[in-house]
Amino acid sequence: MSERGREQGRQGIVAVDISVIIPTHNRAAMLRSLLGRLDAQRDGTPAFEILVVADGCEDDTLAMLASLRTRVxxxxxxxxxxxxxxxxxxxxxxxxxxxxIFLDDDIEPGENFVWAHVVEHQRQPGGVVLGPYPPLPHIAKDRFRLNARAWWTRHFERVSRPGHRFAFTDVLTGNLSLDAELFHAMGGLDPQFARAREDFEFGLRLIKKGVPIRFAPDALGYHLEHQTSTLTGKMVRRHQEGRSDALMARKHPDIQRLLEIHRFAGRTGRKRRLQMTIATRAGSVLDPLVKAGPRVLQMLEKAGLRRLYEKLERQLNGYHYLRGAAEVLGEDWRLPTDPTASADDIEVLEINLEQGLEAAEAMLAERRPLAVRIVNGTVPVGDMSHQIGAEPWDARHFRPWLNRQAIHGYLPVALAEWLGQPTNVRTPLSDFTLNILNNRSFHVHTIEQHVQWTQAKLPSALYDNTSES
Structure with a gap:
């Protein structure tokens, strides 16, 4: 942290341009560790304040905060x-x-955390920045923790890929930053979604508003989910997710087909009626019995009964989800009519690659279309399709998308080459791939695609001398 920031911390001055907001509930020891890491941010970090929102804390959180001395x-x-x-x-x-900067209380931020958020906003002002918080490496001995760790790891691997197209389900407030003016203009988080899906719903409104979403890999924090997540807590969470999804389907019927509630509400027949009856009428009788579910799961795992474990876990997850949804829907499980426009109503922007890749990127950045058709002269290359609940297409999506398309287009040629057969297999897309690179070696082709994508990100001075060799 800068000397100016340290001096401000010692004097208790809070007139700063950055606020790190941490909601917390009964995690005093974990919070103390988190605050220590924020107090030791890298040199050069702009001055910032920490605002802890102690929400219903009954442990010694408030006493710890009152006695804690920080430079920030x-x-x-x-x-x-x-x-x-x-x-x-x-x-x-x-x-x-x-x-x-919103930060969950079970995350340990790295020393670059605040700095990386600030740098990304300086690079491209006016959007939302997401930071990664993968699980802290640890030995997971039970299936529940293995599954939780795998989910979080896959999530951040996916959103960190070059050209990832963000969807509303990628917006997580555990590590997120945006301008205060934008947050208030959006109305903040919807209080209807008090305990689940509040970030998804906020992300959906951001996407509908056209707010850019970016990923800052250096704004890293490690998630201590192995210390805070439990099977019992997961079941409570599933109840809240069911409730919030029912609310989401009512508030945003255009994305209801993407919600789990749509799968349940769309069922017909005896099984559906039984599930709805249990969720709405028999829950008060079954709830005390279902509370034993996590203990039974642990017994099944110790006994090595994996299939029974997975089947019971699915049943418990579904039960708690439906119980939550029933709080909103009651006995009327009909969802609002989906007003989503048909594919024929979506305007499709056509881009011709004969105009050059830079021109294509400029057009995408300016127009930010929902759907794009890519051609090379008269040859169709592929479609950048409309996706409900996902951000519009932008320039940063283009070369990674084109890279994937080109590789897929070359597969018939690559297979023939690998089999030692004449490379006379042709499709419009493989012809486009060969023409754009003028290269028929699959391995060289793949390497060149990655080089071209990299050059789009690096300053030209770094590769101008080598590109002529």
Missing amino acids: PLRTLSLPGVGPALARNAGSQVASGRLL
Whole structure:
């Protein structure tokens, strides 16, 4: 952290441009460790404040915060247990910073955390920045933790890929930053989604508004999910997810087909009626019995009964989800009519590669279309399709997409080459691939595709001398 920032922390000055907002509930020891890491950010980090929103804390969180001395300005807001969505909203209302960084209390941020968020906003102002928080490496001995770790790892591997097209389900407030003005203009997090899906719903509104979403890999924090996640907690979470998905289907019927509730509500027949009856009428009787579910799962795992474990886990997940949905839907499980426009109503932008890749990228950046048709002269190359709940296409998506298309287009040629057969297998796409690179070696072709994509990101001075060799 800069000397100016350290001095401000010692003096308790909070007139800063950056606020790190941390909602917390009964995690005093974990929070203390997190605050220590924020207090030791790298040199050059701009001055920032920490705002802890203690939400219904009954442990020694408040006492710990009162006695803690940090170089970074630290403030506390106490609430009576309103849930993470309202806690973040409340924190944003009293934050001093023009840039808000939301951070969960079970994440240990790296020393570049604040700096990386700031740099990304300076590079491209006006959007939302997501940072990774993969699971802290640990030995997971039970199936529940293995599955949880695998999910988080796959998620951040996917969103970190070059040219990833963000969807509303990628927006997680555990490590997210945006301008305070934008957050308030969007209305903050919807209090209806007090304890689940509040970030998904916020992400959907951001995407519909056309707000750019970016990923900052250096804004890294490690998720201590192995210390905070439990089977019992997962079942409670599933209940809240069912409730929130039912609310989401009502508020945003255009994406209801993407929600799990659509799969349940769309069923017909005896099985559906039985599930709905159990969720709406028999829940009060079954709930006490179902509470034993996590203990039974642990017994099945110890006994090595994997199939029974997986079957019971699915049943418990579904039960808790439906119980939550029933709180909103009651006995009427009909969802609102989906107003989504048909594919024929979506405007498709056509881009001709004969105009050059730079011209194509410029057009995508300017127009940000929902769907694109790519041609090379009169030869169709492929479609950048419309996807419900996903951000519009932009320039950064283009070369990675083209790279994947070109490789797939070359597969028939590559297979013939590998089999030692004449490379006379042709499709319009493989012809385009060969023409654009003028190269019929599959291995050289693949390498060249990666080189071309890399050159699009690096300053020209780094590769101009080598490109002529």
